[in-house]
Amino acid sequence: MSSGSPLPPPDYQGGDYRDDKKRRLPGGHAGESSSCRLLLDGDLEYMLAELTVDEDIIPGGNSGDCRKDRKRKSNQDNASDDLLENMLSSLVIKDNAATSSASRRSGKDASVLVLDDSILDEGNSDCTTSTVCGASDSWSLRSEEFIERVKDLLLSHKGTGVEVFEVHFGLDSAHAAHLDKWVQFASESGAQCVIINLRKKGISSSGDLVVKSRYNFPLHCFVGGQRSSIRKLRLINCIFRPTLHCSGFSSLVRLYLNNVTIADSDVQNICSCCTILRILRLGRCDDLVNLMISHEILIYLDIFRCKKLVSIEIHATSLAFFEYDGHEVHIKYASTPKMRQIVTKFGDVNTSLPKDFNAMEWIKKVTLTFLSPSEEYRYIIYLKKFTALQFVNLFILPSWNNALAVTYLLKATPYLKRLRIEACSKEHHYVDRSHTNWPEGISLDKLRTITIGGFAAQAPLVALLACLMGVATHLKYLQIDPHHHLCKMLGKWVREDVGDKAARDDARNAALATIVPKLPPTVKLVIK
Template structure:
């Protein structure tokens, strides 16, 4: 960094480096989360996947350290495609977890310090920041800024790996935030996170829209020099990346939550972040028509951007795409490597578009059947999707919806696992309704059916009976019934909700035994949780 550090004190003494330990707070240091090392390994893996493509463009000679790193990355470009599906899924699940390090100070590690600036600074547990009786009468933000400034002053010259700010700040505090971000840049921080909200939740929209902090891109170079940052996580900020900049060429993961960014800003990200692997856009309400064009992007997550109309994806290495929000047009223009697809429309039924036909490696999908459509478009499933082996469905168990599910499983003849999460329990079993199922359903490989939120709904019962009879009777099939509702945490990771009336769940279990056990083939094992 060419500019002088804003943190160099005027009266710095020559012997200030005699004891570096004095720069580290000795008070409230907290404990580093045990998962941090796993996150470091994942970040290192992501950084190595295609960093060689960036190094190859550099004209300068390689240092011995660079040659060693490059030798370990020689064949990393195809690493993710060679991984088993379960390993790949767990890897991304771990990477997306929002790890918390409850420390306001920093902890030493072999790769640098962790600096976490949050509410703990105000708790008075840090011995370097003296607590006075007047602090309680001052604004929280004023006390926080003063203590952060004091803490960072003691860290001048310290190598930093993780730098996080989690506090309710906005554009009125820009002068201080700019200095802190520049400190992170000059300290070589690889993981930078700004969560500028209160108590880890988003501030009121009318407030943050007018007062969001504009992330200072200039702190990471003028475009000719790459920064060391590999992961950037912003909440309640403004992010305006330039069309051509080398400042973020080392960025591997980018998470934007309630961030003000435009459609052109997303295209600029794709052009100036050549080794970006994971992109998350959550509640970015200025996005309308998003076009993602990236050669090495692996995971794309778009979550509840309320003005979004369309998404177009050109990403030949993309393995995972998760969408959750209003119904939009999604064009899978070029996604031949896709393995996992999550498409959760909030108030409409999900569907498989024609683009899925070109995904020769697609194995797992998550869709919604949450709208009791009177005339479902069964023609959407006229094509056979032979690669799909796992299906997760949120379903409102109306008769038309369960027929739609039947046509979906007919289009996926190699299905191995099916999970249904019923979102309504007010449809009780009746035996006076007849429904015609699609002909030619063959589920010879279906071995596991799991149903959450089961309440003996008549349409759902009939659908289960239809599917188990369509499977091969010579091999064991497991049907698991659970009256509890579940939440999907992404990529098919389900968490049980232990709410509701226990006697009512007991009645559902008894109804499941009465309505299902006698109608199942001998090859089906019924498990009621």
């Protein structure tokens, strides 16, 4: 299999995922809307596959359709990144909409089967136990009641046509015998999506007691004569220890592990066994230390809040999107020639472009943080130009040194089209200066749009904007927003409606007083 041209998963048909959404029966139970999320993720996976394949089939030699191909490639290059971001944003919006809808009970032939605490509140014919749901405050009794109701529900189910199987309840290793049977049911039913969320509501899953009693996900349920149909696996508060030659997950396309006990070697086994894996997310996996990702067709990698992590080394020739959020670690992009977008958030530590950045010929967008309050000179003078970068997102704590760091970064990205700066809401960490020596030789002729969030007329930020007005000769649009924003999935910014309204009004008035006089007449100013 060519690393640059990943094939779709076995038995894949282009319309399957849309048909999944149409086949969702009226009797299906929405649960926590994760089934809706995973079906939408199917569309995401399909689009990612289309993106990668389209890039690779663009011919480089002589062809009668070469002109059309070049035009198509140009349109794709301009739209693919924004299209992906819009789809990921829509996933969050649709998730929230689904969560707010009324929950519905699973029918016997439902393609989506969700087992959560709502079945304790439903006195329906599928649950034959005589115990009153929620009558006791004892968690052990509630767990026993939940297990009994699940047992009755699965016994009444035909066991076929289950495409999405979910468990959302705070169980642990003490309930392994029951959980194993449920996972076995999902496997024998041919479920394509399996979610095991054993986090107890309202209780942190990071304690030692919880870690020691985590449920060990049964690999043997997906090993047998018939190859497993599972394509998406989501585990929360479990143990996952795949072996090197585990064949049960060869059809896996998406894997999401959150608060899961897993070691560095287990991740390497995953990369070896899951040969068509496209999307991998590892969150709060605290046993990871020196993580190495080696995979030929992985497209999206997200790693966040792994407490003991020291280093990440990536060998992924098809990887297009990488995101890291957590404490400072060493990240080595050993082989990532198809990288499109990088998001690195090192807590309160300033970040910079990676040393092996020039090997990423497709890179277009980065999200970096400049959050150190130190007044020491820590910005890097880049000796090379990064001509592929077109979009830069920066989350900064306004200070004179951070403002200077931004200008040196922009000097190294002369083909930048869009710049976003989000000012941190912490106290201002700078001393007033009447003059700053900005670097010379900055050329931003391609820059068309600047967006500023968290604007409070911070002196370094106002001075930085004045500097940019002088070098961005073809700037068309400047947006200033006093609201603060959070950086979400793939660098998307989501507004926070927090803070003092009067302070935001003052910031708007300050923008009119400090920015408008410096603004060229050709630039459109929008103040949110």
